[in-house]
Amino acid sequence: MTDENPFAPPTPRAAVPPPKEPSAPATRSDADVPAPGAPAAGAEGEHGQAQGTAQLPARPAERPTEQLLATVPLPSPAAPDEAGPADAATPHPEGSHPDAPHPAPSPRTRRGRLGARSVAAVVLLGLVAGAGGGVAAYGLLDAQDSARPADAALPEPAAGATHVDRPEGSVAAIAAAALPSVVSIEVRAEQGVATGSGMILKAEGYILTNNHVVAEAASGADVTVTFADGHEQPAELVGTTPDYDLAVIRVDETGLTPLVLGDSDDVVVGDSVLAVGSPLGLEATVTTGIVSALHRPVKAGEAAEAAFIDAIQTDAAINPGNSGGPLVNTAGEVIGINSAIAQGPGTAAATGNIGLGFAIPSNQARHTAEQLIETGTATFPVIGVLLDPTYQGEGVQVSEEPQQGTPAVTPGGPADQAGVKPGDVILAIDGRPVSVADELIVAIRAKAPGDPVTLQVRSGGDERELRVVLEERSSGQ
DSSP states (O other): OOSSOTTSOOOOTTSOOOOOOOOOOOOHHHHSOOOTTOOOHHHHOTTSGGGSOOOOOSOGGGSOHHHHHHHOOOOOOOOGGGOOGGGGOOOOOTTOOTTSOOOOOOHHHHHHHHHHHHHHHHHHHHHHHHHHHHHHHHHHHHHHHHHSOSOOOOOOOOTTTTOOOOOTTSHHHHHHHHGGGEEEEEEEETTEEEEEEEEEOSTTSEEEEOHHHHGGGGGTOEEEEEOTTSOEEEEEEEEEETTTTEEEEEESOOSOOOOOBOOGGGOOTTOEEEEEEOGGGOOSEEEEEEEEEEEEEEEESOGGGOEEEEEEEEOSOOOTTOTTOEEEETTSOEEEEEEEEOOOTTOSSOOSOSSOEEEEEHHHHHHHHHHHHHHSOOEEEEOSBOBOTTOOSSSEEBOSSOBTTBOSBOTTSHHHHHTOOTTOEEEEETTEEOOSHHHHHHHHHTSOTTOEEEEEEEETTEEEEEEEEOEEEETTO
């Protein structure tokens, strides 16, 4: 047995090879692929029966079907009359061993007979494979279908079962009432575009906002107001005051729905509030929180035009663009005008909400807005002293020396008339302790010109209380 076909039966050397016939042209199946049962090349010669079809083994039942089907070469074409019943079985020659090979028929007859069987085997294989593939395919589809729900429709809520109760005073009800009266403001100047918020103050087209939102309008910048329903109107500047960071603009439209300015003196820490505006250009945005502190001294804006605000502090989210929008209580009344947000140490500019926002109290906003509508300017109270920003210690110290030609205590002013001297330390105003200059200024700005205040003053080692009547000064002076 040779290495070429390990499945071929052994051939006794005494066997006589069949007579050679003229060689036929080699084909891929006849010349190159030995099949199970074919005599070894060494037994039949290099170009002997190898060019015919593979000889079936003497005992087909001993050959696995898979091996037979896998190694049967493609049949060569044969004439219809080359195969017959006589070719199906050939008796052993007399005297030969039962395991010896049969006398080889002619190559034509072997090709024709085995070609037919090969076709049958290939057809059978194709049918089996086709049937198996079809069964497998249908089985896979059935498995997939069984994994799918019979009905893909998702459950629907029962009619009226998910009704949301939004009673008067709920956040949704307050927002629904406030949003139509809040506007978005855009100011286009040579330096760029500024955006902010505002609230309708009067039905005749008056709108309240922050001074820093529309400050460029004083230099001729265009102001455009966008209302809650999406329509736009150009606006003109009515009046502004950097001292309180408030401004009033007007559109040529009537029949607007104003918001009501409530009493900010009634506000207490813990009150629920809503901030309404256009943060980051996102119009008609509502955020909620509480009043987290009162009387926060806030200095906003550039040093030359700094606003000193006796602010309401809130944790309602306030971001750039909320400026000028209302801070609303649960009664739907405006208790503050959102104006500033806190920034972390070392931050050059406020970048976003960190839970500390500040609003101008509504009582201050009402007083200033009325002045701006009536006269175009606003006034603020003063006591007539210069404060020493370098002082370290309890209270706030009046400067000991004039600053840039201005006397430490204005001659004839409210403080001078009350007996305040250069170098005196102011410890409290109306019983409210002060420790930095901004606190004293904010406490005075929260009053109105002509209001009396009581100062606790220390001169040397002596402390005394002085009554001071606040004097009026106009913005820009």
